[in-house]
Amino acid sequence: MTTEGNGHLVRLEGIHKWFGDLHVLRGIDLDIDKGQVVVVIGPSGSGKSTLLRVINLLEEPTEGRVFFQDTDLTDVRVDLNKIRTHIGIVFQGFNLFPHKTAMDNITLALEKVLKLDSDEANDRAMEQLTHVGLDHKADAYPGQLSGGQQQRVAIARALAMRPKLMLFDEVTSALDPELVKEVLDTMKELADQGMTMVVVTHEMGFARQVGNRLLFMVDGSIVEDGVPKEIFANPRDERTKAFLSHVL
Amino acid sequence: MSKAARSTGETRPDRGLSWALSQSTPFSLAVLGLGAASLATVLLGAPIAITLTGWTPVDTLVAAFKSGAFRGVLLVGLFGGIAAALIGFPSHRRMQTNVSREECLAGGFMGIQAIQLSSFLLWFSGGNVEVFALNYLDFAALAPHMDTFLNAIKNTVFLAFTGQFFGIVLGLILAVLAISKRAVVRAPARIYINIFRGTPLVWQIIFIGVGLPLGLRIQIPTYTAAAIALSLNTAAYAAEVFRAGIQSIERGQLEAARGLGMSYMQAMRYAVVPQAIRRVIPPLLNEFVILIKDTSLVLVLGLTAVQRDLMSWGNFGVANFGNATFLIVTALGYLAVTLPLIRIVNAVEKRLRSGLVGVTA
Numbered sequence: 001m002t003t004e005g006n007g008h009l010v011r012l013e014g015i016h017k018w019f020g021d022l023h024v025l026r027g028i029d030l031d032i033d034k035g036q037v038v039v040v041i042g043p044s045g046s047g048k049s050t051l052l053r054v055i056n057l058l059e060e061p062t063e064g065r066v067f068f069q070d071t072d073l074t075d076v077r078v079d080l081n082k083i084r085t086h087i088g089i090v091f092q093g094f095n096l097f098p099h100k101t102a103m104d105n106i107t108l109a110l111e112k113v114l115k116l117d118s119d120e121a122n123d124r125a126m127e128q129l130t131h132v133g134l135d136h137k138a139d140a141y142p143g144q145l146s147g148g149q150q151q152r153v154a155i156a157r158a159l160a161m162r163p164k165l166m167l168f169d170e171v172t173s174a175l176d177p178e179l180v181k182e183v184l185d186t187m188k189e190l191a192d193q194g195m196t197m198v199v200v201t202h203e204m205g206f207a208r209q210v211g212n213r214l215l216f217m218v219d220g221s222i223v224e225d226g227v228p229k230e231i232f233a234n235p236r237d238e239r240t241k242a243f244l245s246h247v248l
Numbered sequence: 249m250s251k252a253a254r255s256t257g258e259t260r261p262d263r264g265l266s267w268a269l270s271q272s273t274p275f276s277l278a279v280l281g282l283g284a285a286s287l288a289t290v291l292l293g294a295p296i297a298i299t300l301t302g303w304t305p306v307d308t309l310v311a312a313f314k315s316g317a318f319r320g321v322l323l324v325g326l327f328g329g330i331a332a333a334l335i336g337f338p339s340h341r342r343m344q345t346n347v348s349r350e351e352c353l354a355g356g357f358m359g360i361q362a363i364q365l366s367s368f369l370l371w372f373s374g375g376n377v378e379v380f381a382l383n384y385l386d387f388a389a390l391a392p393h394m395d396t397f398l399n400a401i402k403n404t405v406f407l408a409f410t411g412q413f414f415g416i417v418l419g420l421i422l423a424v425l426a427i428s429k430r431a432v433v434r435a436p437a438r439i440y441i442n443i444f445r446g447t448p449l450v451w452q453i454i455f456i457g458v459g460l461p462l463g464l465r466i467q468i469p470t471y472t473a474a475a476i477a478l479s480l481n482t483a484a485y486a487a488e489v490f491r492a493g494i495q496s497i498e499r500g501q502l503e504a505a506r507g508l509g510m511s512y513m514q515a516m517r518y519a520v521v522p523q524a525i526r527r528v529i530p531p532l533l534n535e536f537v538i539l540i541k542d543t544s545l546v547l548v549l550g551l552t553a554v555q556r557d558l559m560s561w562g563n564f565g566v567a568n569f570g571n572a573t574f575l576i577v578t579a580l581g582y583l584a585v586t587l588p589l590i591r592i593v594n595a596v597e598k599r600l601r602s603g604l605v606g607v608t609a
Contacts, residue, residue: 052602058503085509095504097519099526108518109508119380 007070009034009165009196010055016066017050017220024050025061026220032198034164037191037231039211040200047220052167055198056087069164082203085113088158092170094150095218096142096157102129106157114161118173128156148179150224152186159190166190168199184210204247216240230236251496276355283355284361286328287308293321294369299391304388306381313373320389322373326366330481332359353524363460383572390573393565395479399554400561401581407543407557412536415482422483423490424516437487444484450545457549471555473545478539485535493528537593558582 010032017025021161024047032038040048052175053059054066057073057080068083095104106125110116116124132152134145142150151171158166168187172180184203188210191197201207207214207228214231216224216239223237232248235241261522297320301312312318336356343349372380390397425437444452457473460466468476505515544559549593551560558581565574 056507057509081506081509082509083509084507087507089507089509091504093498093500094501095498097501097523099522109510110503111523112514112518113509139264147305157508 006031008067009069010198011067012051012054013065013067014068015051015054015061017054017059018049018062024220025054028054028064028220029172030215030222032152032165032196034196035194036196036214037211038198038214038215039207041204041207042217044218048217049169049216052169052198053089054218055167056084056089064225067195079111080199085109085161086164088161088163088165089165089167090151090154090158090169091170092140092173094147094154094174096150096154098142099198100133100154100202100212101139102145102156103140103176105142105153106160109157111159111200124160125156128160129153129219131159132156133182134220146179147175148182151175151179151183155183155186164196166195166197167195168203170200172201172203202247204232204244216243218243257428268347271345272351273348274416275339276343276348276351279332279355280351281355282328283336283358283362283388284581286332286356287323287365289328290362290369291367292367293325294318297321303385305384306378309381309385310378317563318373319370322366322370325362326370329366332356333363333417334359384576385576386571386573389569389571390565390577393561393574396553396556397561397577397581400556400558401585403555403584404467404540404543404557404559404581407475407546408536408540411478411482411539411543414475414479415486415539416532418479418483419486420489420490420521423494424521426487426491427494441484441487444481445488448474449477449481449542451512452481452550453545454548456480470549470551474543474549474551476509478543478546482535482539486532488534489528489531490524493524493531496527497523497589526600531592533589533593533596537589540586540589541582595606 008031010030012028013028015025015028015030016023020156026047028051032240038248042048049064050059054061057066061074069088069242071078071083073080073083080081096102097108100108103122106128107118107121110121110124111118114121126135126138129138132155134149134152134156137145137149137153142153145153155171172183173189174230175183180203184206186197187197187206191210199206199211211228214224214226214235215222216231216235218237218239224235224240225232231240235244262551272416290397295317297315298309298312300317301315302308303312333356335360336352336354340349340352340356343352422437422441425433426441453474456477457468457470460473461468492517501519501523502515505519506512510518543557547560547563550556558578562578564572566572
């Protein structure tokens with residue numbers, strides 16, 4: 001099972017996902033390589049978030065295989081917890097642990113999963129908090145932070161694991177408009193540093209400027225896959241045209 | 249509203265005592281004072297009048313109820329209350345501010361309460377006080393039993409704490425089993441919970457204290473059996489409280505923890521359960537208040553003198569000495585334990601509802 005991903009960082013093969021009678025993903029094949037910033041757009045209910053969560057198997061595909069670095073994650077013998085330490089995920093609702101400070105939110109997994117000693121964990125956490133510009137909020141609880149600050153802590157928490165891939169699930173959708181930019185700026189900086197990212201978003205400006213690959217999803221299928229600027233300029237699929245004319 | 253009290257809205261308006269006074273009139277304050285004084289005369293003056301004569305022994309207490317001082321105090325309260333009610337209710341609509349209206353109404357209501365209490369006590373003191381006092385207020389007869397009473401409180405509190413401690417530990421384990429995605433793990437927990445929630449606590453106490461020793465040919469000391477039954481029963485209810493608490497934590501918390509590479513058990517232990525525990529503190533304290541009262545059921549096991557809890561103590565007293573004052577003192581004993589606890593529950597609930605979850609850690 002070591003070479004089946006064909007050297008791609010992520011490979012999805014024939015992914016189908018059913019929620020009861022609902023066919024959410026309808027045969028997804030997708031390769032993602034190191035350094036790509038893949039932006040996923042599409043109307044709501046098109047399966048974007050589900051696709052993202054299949055990559056780290058937070059959603060188990062009903063059918064098909066998921067490879068990460070040539071490891072088949074759908075193989076029951078694979079230690080998913082170990083794989084997930086290499087794949088950071090940030091959610092729409094932040095999902096910080098409300099009973100822990102910003103600092104402790106980050107150090108928790110460093111200590112309990114990566115088994116770092118507390119000094120090293122604290123150093124790493126502080127490094128990431130500084131990175132997202134929130135080192136002065138290390139001792140604040142999530143309830144004392146704005147939405148934008150919470151989301152940046154959530155990004156720092158994921159980055160502290162030193163992942164090889166970052167997944168962003170509509171991370172600005174729950175934010176007040178004036179707080180969106182600080183989070184997008186953090187993500188842009190990350191992209192500039194060469195992080196491989198998959199970003200589900202409604203921010204078309206971000207998709208165009210930061211993404212170097214764009215997927216357009218409709219009804220559980222990827223109907224467009226290419227360079228963002230070209231797709232925005234010349235959408236081939238009728239549904240892409242219709243969607244873009246609504247949101248642009 | 250007076251001009252001085254009108255704020256610009258830029259600063260939080262001061263709604264303290266001086267503001268309230270600025271909204272009152274001498275008349276509304278007088279009505280409020282009259283009602284409060286009448287009620288205080290009955291609530292405080294009557295016991296003081298009795299104390300002047302004496303609460304024990306019973307014939308002194310009877311004399312106190314019949315004394316001029318006691319009746320005089322009640323009459324003062326009665327007429328004061330009538331006056332407060334007659335003035336307060338008709339006049340409140342003529343007041344110019346909300347505060348003064350409320351003061352007139354409050355005076356009237358307190359007047360009515362003074363009327364009710366004083367007329368009842370006047371009627372009561374005119375009847376056969378002696379039988380009543382002998383049965384319910386014969387505290388002198390209880391004086392020799394005070395050491396066993398304190399021991400009974402100790403036993404009640406001990407049984408309640410033991411039951412709560414083991415109940416919470418076992419309950420948390422049951423709750424984690426009960427939310428497993430695997431039916432074979434859930435089933436035993438559900439069966440346990442349903443049996444203990446579906447049978448009377450009294451049945452469980454008798455079965456463990458009497459039934460098990462019979463059938464299994466084992467010795468279970470009565471007191472231990474009582475503690476075991478209370479623990480096992482509390483566990484079933486605590487499990488349901490924990491389960492509801494854990495399931496009330498947003499799914500995203502578990503996903504975030506799993507997304508960081510934590511195992512299911514790690515995610516539960518570090519992310520979900522600590523939050524759930526904060527959320528279930530008020531319902532668990534409520535269960536504790538109920539448990540304190542439920543410890544009274546161990547009286548069916550026939551405890552020895554040193555093992556008696558509050559209820560057994562009261563029951564023993566009323567049965568052996570024919571004096572219901574034992575039951576009155578028993579109730580006072582329970583209230584002395586439960587009322588402070590109920591206050592704590594309310595304070596904790598208020599704090600958890602208002603504050604930041606994390607900051608209360």
